[in-house]
Amino acid sequence: MLKEYTCILCPNGCEIKVQTEDEKVITIDGASCSKGEEYVRQELTDPQRNIASSVLVENGELPLASVRLDRMIPKDKIFDVMEEIKRVKLKAPVRAGQVAIRNVLNSGSSVIVTKNVKAI
Amino acid sequence: MAVQQRDVIIIGGGPAGLAAAVELYKKGIKNLLIIERERSLGGILRQCIHDGFGLTRFQQTLSGPEYAQRFIDEVEELEIPYITNATVIDITCNKTVRAVSPKGILEYRAKAVVLTMGCRERTRGAISIPGTRPSGIYTAGVAQSYINLNNKMVGKEVVILGSGDIGMIMARRLTLEGAKVKAVFEIQPYPSGLPRNIEQCLNDYGIPLCLNHTITQIKGTSRLEGVTVARVDEQRKVIPGTEKDYSCDTLILSVGLIPENELSLAAGIDLDGRTKGAVVDENGQTNVKGIFAAGNVLQVHDLVDFVSTEAERMADAAARYVSCNSLEACGLNVRTDGNIVYTVPQKISGKKDFVLSLRVKKPMRNCEIRISQNGEVKKTVKMKKALPASMIQVPLRKEALSDRADLEVAVTC
Numbered sequence: 001m002l003k004e005y006t007c008i009l010c011p012n013g014c015e016i017k018v019q020t021e022d023e024k025v026i027t028i029d030g031a032s033c034s035k036g037e038e039y040v041r042q043e044l045t046d047p048q049r050n051i052a053s054s055v056l057v058e059n060g061e062l063p064l065a066s067v068r069l070d071r072m073i074p075k076d077k078i079f080d081v082m083e084e085i086k087r088v089k090l091k092a093p094v095r096a097g098q099v100a101i102r103n104v105l106n107s108g109s110s111v112i113v114t115k116n117v118k119a120i
Numbered sequence: 121m122a123v124q125q126r127d128v129i130i131i132g133g134g135p136a137g138l139a140a141a142v143e144l145y146k147k148g149i150k151n152l153l154i155i156e157r158e159r160s161l162g163g164i165l166r167q168c169i170h171d172g173f174g175l176t177r178f179q180q181t182l183s184g185p186e187y188a189q190r191f192i193d194e195v196e197e198l199e200i201p202y203i204t205n206a207t208v209i210d211i212t213c214n215k216t217v218r219a220v221s222p223k224g225i226l227e228y229r230a231k232a233v234v235l236t237m238g239c240r241e242r243t244r245g246a247i248s249i250p251g252t253r254p255s256g257i258y259t260a261g262v263a264q265s266y267i268n269l270n271n272k273m274v275g276k277e278v279v280i281l282g283s284g285d286i287g288m289i290m291a292r293r294l295t296l297e298g299a300k301v302k303a304v305f306e307i308q309p310y311p312s313g314l315p316r317n318i319e320q321c322l323n324d325y326g327i328p329l330c331l332n333h334t335i336t337q338i339k340g341t342s343r344l345e346g347v348t349v350a351r352v353d354e355q356r357k358v359i360p361g362t363e364k365d366y367s368c369d370t371l372i373l374s375v376g377l378i379p380e381n382e383l384s385l386a387a388g389i390d391l392d393g394r395t396k397g398a399v400v401d402e403n404g405q406t407n408v409k410g411i412f413a414a415g416n417v418l419q420v421h422d423l424v425d426f427v428s429t430e431a432e433r434m435a436d437a438a439a440r441y442v443s444c445n446s447l448e449a450c451g452l453n454v455r456t457d458g459n460i461v462y463t464v465p466q467k468i469s470g471k472k473d474f475v476l477s478l479r480v481k482k483p484m485r486n487c488e489i490r491i492s493q494n495g496e497v498k499k500t501v502k503m504k505k506a507l508p509a510s511m512i513q514v515p516l517r518k519e520a521l522s523d524r525a526d527l528e529v530a531v532t533c
Contacts, residue, residue: 006319010175011423011510013315049320052170052183053296054268063271066169068183075324082296096189114169115185 005043007036016040048072052114053085055100060092060117067100071109080105092119122227127442128152129217129230131208131383134163135424136415136431137236138191141200143435144234149442153228154195154202155219161195161202162188163238164261165424167268170289172316176425187424211387213408231442235384235398235406235413236431239420241286242376249281251338254345260286260374264293273297275370279347280304281335285313285422285509287374292321294372301325302366305333305349307356310483312376314422314509335371336363344369377420387411394462395419401450401467402474404434409446412438419464419477422511426477433475448472452523457530459484461508470523476514480506480531487533489514493525506531 001021007014014036019026025044031037042048050072054064067088073081081104088100094117101111127149130137133156141154160166165173168184175181178190195202206221217228241259258266258274264286266272278299280287283306291301304322309332311318322329330349336358337348351362379397381389389406390399397418398406404414414434415427441447450467454476461479468474476491489501491514498520506512521527 006315008316008320011172011314011316013319015315015505049324050171050181051296054169054271056271062269064269066183066185066268068169068171078296096186114183115166116189 003044005040007031007039009035009039018044020044047075049075049078051078051081053082055085055088055090055111055113057094057117058089058091059119060094061120062115062117065090065094065100065113065117066115067111067113069104069109070112073104073107073109077105077107081107081111085111092117123216124226124228126151126153126228126230128232128234128438129215129228130154130234130236131211131217132156132163132236132238132415132417133158133161133202133204134236134238134415135165135188135191135427136238136417137163137234138188138195139428139431140234140236140414140435140438141202142191142194142198143432144439145198145200147436147439149439150200152200154200155206155208155217156202156204157207159204161192161204167261167265168289169268170293173424176423177428184424191428208383211383211411213388213411215410230410231445232410232412232438233387234434234438235381235389235411235417236415237380237383237417239377239379239416242373242378244373246378247373247375249335249338251347252340254338254340254343256340256344256369257338257371257373260284260290260372263290263370263372267293267297273299274372275299275344275368277368278302278370278372279335279349279366279368280372280374282306282374282376283311283313283318283329283331284374284376285317287372288313288317288321290372290374291327292325295325295327299370301327302368303328303330303349305330305335307332307334307352309354310508312509313374315507334358338371344371347371377416379417379420381417384411384413384417389413392462392466395464397464399466400464401447402465402469402472403437403441403447403450404430404465405437405441405447405450410441412441419462419511422509426511426513430475430477453526455526455528457528459531460529463529468521468527470521470525470527471518473518474516476516476527476529478512478514478529479510480508480512483507484531484533487531490530490532491516492528492530493522498527 165184165188
């Protein structure tokens with residue numbers, strides 16, 4: 001079976017064609033780097049994504065601090081992780097790099113803050 | 121208030137202004153000042169909380185605030201002076217800069233002025249959509265600022281017009297926050313954003329992208345109630361009978377960015393009708409000696425990494441200008457064929473290395489960029505695909521160039 005993917009790992013957006021037979025990869029064509037091949041192999045078995053959102057901040061100069069995951073999670077867990085992120089409330093000051101949720105839903109990925117928010 | 125003297129005034133503390141400031145300082149120009157109108161540095165990156173920034177520059181994928189913070193940290197460490205909450209209202213051709221701030225009117229005289237004001241979004245008015253004027257219609261960046269900076273959700277049922285990157289990123293963001301994004305409509309026959317964003321922002325969430333479609337009617341009295349969408353032909357004319365109604369309480373517009381150059385015009389700077397930014401030479405210098413431009417105020421970029429490097433190259437030249445009080449003349453024009461929207465710079469000397477930025481008019485496959493002078497080919501770059509969404513950058517070496525003839529740039533399949 002021939003499947004086509006657009007690699008999302010960098011702005012090049014390589015169009016990668018993969019030929020499979022009984023779920024085994026026969027050929028991968030069109031990736032301009034090795035990461036593209038890895039991406040397609042991951043997509044075939046267990047697609048993973050990163051997400052970005054925000055968490056509430058109490059007593060901060062801004063009402064929110066932005067967050068992202070420190071590693072990708074399975075695509076079908078995105079909305080479950082969003083629910084966890086929505087429950088978090090941090091106290092200012094908040095620093096970029098601070099962990100908001102460690103090992104969210106046992107995914108092995110942590111939610112980390114990406115913005116400094118000073119206390120008022 | 122007394123007029124203050126500075127070697128360089130930088131207008132705007134976003135990614136271009138920050139990179140320029142750090143580079144100028146490292147080149148020994150320390151009597152400088154960044155003027156920022158918001159209450160903190162960082163520019164638009166403050167609200168771009170998604171990841172994907174910094175892959176070229178830092179070999180890792182960062183969120184916008186993290187990318188900006190790396191430069192802000194450097195500015196703080198080097199103690200580069202900046203003021204926030206100050207809006208520049210006037211630049212003159214003799215490089216007097218006036219700003220308003222809570223402290224009153226500030227006036228500076230500078231040896232050089234660096235324009236890094238970024239760009240603005242095109243609005244509903246700019247594309248003339250007929251209909252009523254209800255609430256619930258936002259540009260993508262405004263919706264992004266409500267959600268990511270102010271904790272205000274903009275709506276529940278959303279239609280997006282325009283397939284710019286920010287619009288697609290907002291489609292995903294709104295979906296994650298519980299809104300139903302019905303579709304993205306694009307008037308052109310190809311997407312205006314990057315393929316990776318179609319994949320990870322639309323396809324991942326089952327949001328359809330409808331090319332060759334536009335909005336012909338906006339409905340609702342106090343709040344938006346729905347839009348009418350229709351197919352367009354090759355001339356972008358609505359095909360009668362293809363109209364379809366979509367109910368929605370929110371319309372997001374992602375229909376293009378325009379460099380913000382009101383200040384530049386008042387200073388007598390020539391703009392390029394194609395980029396809507398200043399006409400510059402290989403030094404990033406405008407037609408007004410000592411006034412330089414880089415970043416989205418010069419040309420709308422696809423990647424912030426390129427904004428930073430463009431600003432640094434410009435800053436190197438601005439530092440030389442401050443030391444020598446002039447730069448070499450750039451009398452050669454860069455000319456383009458019909459497949460190219462524009463190039464930056466528009467003028468060169470033929471005696472210096474520089475990076476040529478350009479965009480193609482329509483998607484092209486297996487094409488070749490050919491750069492020549494007087495019919496003699498100086499450089500060719502083969503490309504598997506060239507998309508209007510991606511800025512193409514071609515470095516050129518002075519050894520390959522002549523200082524006698526205009527540069528001709530062509531893209532052929």
